[in-house]
Ligand SMILES: Nc1nc2c(ncn2[C@@H]2O[C@H](COP(=O)(O)OP(=O)(O)OP(=O)(O)O)[C@@H](O)[C@H]2O)c(=O)[nH]1
């Protein structure tokens with residue numbers, strides 16, 4: 001079985017399109033787990049309605065509690081299910097194109113983690129202003145240098161894990177800030193010697209819904225990378 005996890009907060013305008021694109025791929029044994037934090041725009045209810053027609057499980061949480069904890073909660077639930085082989089994580093705002101999923105599943109056959117990468121040949125970003133590009137580029141160069149990692153895109157949220165990798169990452173002590181959560185899972189897996197591959201993706205900035213990007217999160221991320229480096 002292949003599980004896709006997508007955290008949602010106010011994605012009412014995107015969730016149905018996402019679901020249709022994912023299940024339109026016609027991949028066998030695919031299940032979607034939506035982690036919704038009681039979105040005021042009713043994303044959770046829309047997801048429940050879609051769950052009547054598609055293999056979707058909706059995890060409802062009482063309040064907005066961050067990306068990291070949403071992933072952890074879903075990963076835990078999925079690991080309880082013995083038939084999970086691969087777990088894919090992706091954003092719900094259509095920034096991550098479901099059309100890449102078959103390539104990801106192809107790549108995971110010879111790797112332990114596959115990173116959807118904006119910063120290798122064939123990858124990129126669409127509709128980002130120069131400032132957002134600069135921050136993302138710099139953030140990746142910085143995290144790579146501080147942590148001594150060879151991967152080009154450490155902050156992306158479109159990834160595929162072998163079940164065994166998730167089982168062996170200590171899910172209790174991961175950062176809850178989105179960017180750091182992505183960096184940390186890759187860093188830990190790298191330190192454990194897992195094989196990590198990158199495939200190119202084009203990240204398209206959300207067309208609808210409100211951006212949650214802000215400078216505070218960015219600065220917190222920079223400090224947390226340093227803390228991670230000196231943590232063990
Ligand atoms: N469950 C849950 N989902 C969240 C939370 N914060 C963000 N998300 C979802 O996580 C995914 C990524 O968040 P985004 O807000 O798109 O973050 P981003 O891509 O860095 O920035 P923008 O697209 O510019 O807003 C989206 O599917 C969001 O709906 C949260 O606190 N809880």
Ligand SMILES: [Mg+2]
Nearest residue numbers: 091093095206
């Ligand atoms: Mg987004």
